[in-house]
Amino acid sequence: MIEIDRITKVYNGAPAVDAVSMTAESGTITVIVGTSGSGKTTLLRMINRLEEPTSGEVRINGESTLSTKPHLLRRRIGYVIQGHGLFPHHTVARNIGAVPRLLNWPKDKIRARVDELLTLFSMEPEQFRDRFPAELSGGQQQRVGVARALASRPDLLLMDEPFGALDPIIRARAQDDLRQIQRALGSTIMLVTHDMEEAIRLGDRVAVMDEGSLVQHGSPAEIVARPASPFVADMVGGMERPLRLLSLVPLSEVVEDGDAPGDALPEDCSLRDALSACLWTGRTAVPVEREGALIGRVTLEAIRARAELSA
Ligand code: ADP
Numbered sequence: 448m449i450e451i452d453r454i455t456k457v458y459n460g461a462p463a464v465d466a467v468s469m470t471a472e473s474g475t476i477t478v479i480v481g482t483s484g485s486g487k488t489t490l491l492r493m494i495n496r497l498e499e500p501t502s503g504e505v506r507i508n509g510e511s512t513l514s515t516k517p518h519l520l521r522r523r524i525g526y527v528i529q530g531h532g533l534f535p536h537h538t539v540a541r542n543i544g545a546v547p548r549l550l551n552w553p554k555d556k557i558r559a560r561v562d563e564l565l566t567l568f569s570m571e572p573e574q575f576r577d578r579f580p581a582e583l584s585g586g587q588q589q590r591v592g593v594a595r596a597l598a599s600r601p602d603l604l605l606m607d608e609p610f611g612a613l614d615p616i617i618r619a620r621a622q623d624d625l626r627q628i629q630r631a632l633g634s635t636i637m638l639v640t641h642d643m644e645e646a647i648r649l650g651d652r653v654a655v656m657d658e659g660s661l662v663q664h665g666s667p668a669e670i671v672a673r674p675a676s677p678f679v680a681d682m683v684g685g686m687e688r689p690l691r692l693l694s695l696v697p698l699s700e701v702v703e704d705g706d707a708p709g710d711a712l713p714e715d716c717s718l719r720d721a722l723s724a725c726l727w728t729g730r731t732a733v734p735v736e737r738e739g740a741l742i743g744r745v746t747l748e749a750i751r752a753r754a755e756l757s758a
Pocket residue numbers: 458459463481482483484485486487488489490
């Protein structure tokens with residue numbers, strides 16, 4: 448468990464992060480979302496002590512990060528930034544094995560871990576372990592960057608706008624991969640983004656920052672359904688478009704277990720309401736009605752795609 452306890456950073460008399468408190472359960476993804484300058488990077492860098500807090504503290508599994516030397520702490524906390532940050536003159540295997548080597552893992556254990564991670568990231572070890580970063584695509588470099596950060600089984604993985612440099616199609620794929628790998632490994636992740644859509648897609652919990660303060664912390668469904676302030680509502684913005692703009696799929700085409708009588712969405716509700724209905728009930732599609740008659744189903748995928756386009 449990660450506990451952030453009234454952590455504050457003051458630069459030149461002004462707080463960049465102002466008494467932020469939140470708790471993240473082990474094995475979950477928390478996405479910290481906010482506009483540029485809201486203090487997201489500063490918050491993340493105080494967790495691994497790349498920045499020292501002005502006040503407040505962070506505890507990992509009950510232990511204050513202040514009780515460990517920063518360079519040792521950072522071996523237990525993976526850190527991924529925009530762009531992959533790989534060592535260009537080291538092979539993929541050497542890049543991924545960097546922290547395990549520092550921790551003096553035996554060679555065969557490092558090699559096994561490298562191959563395990565490459566396989567998990569759908570990169571055939573035989574084919575990729577001896578390549579250099581320049582011999583990989585952008586998406587592959589990004590995956591190796593994440594694999595490297597996960598190699599020593601860190602207590603926590605911090606990711607600062609990790610997908611910012613990827614084009615939108617690869618980006619969606621990278622988000623799905625991360626989600627799947629996080630589930631497979633049970634990793635605890637804190638990820639920073641300015642993109643609310645990414646936050647909703649990836650987060651078990653979403654933390655919204657505005658001008659250094661945490662303005663809302665909750666599940667994606669809560670953020671979407673009950674934004675705590677006009678600022679949060681604005682970030683969820685594109686979602687206010689009417690559902691009727693989306694094409695529906697025939698009722699027979701998507702079968703959902705969770706349908707209950709009377710839970711159809713009116714055609715004139717917003718994308719936000721539709722997304723909220725899906726997320727609350729854990730369904731990937733919900734029925735839509737017009738004047739009391741079911742006219743089709745809207746899919747979670749279609750709602751997300753449209754909200755992204757209009758953002
Ligand atoms: P975000 O990652 O959300 O864009 P940052 O955490 O980078 O925001 O920055 C938050 C605020 O703190 C900004 O106003 C920024 O100018 C200021 N800031 C960040 N780092 C420093 C620093 N090293 N010295 C002075 N001000 C800083």
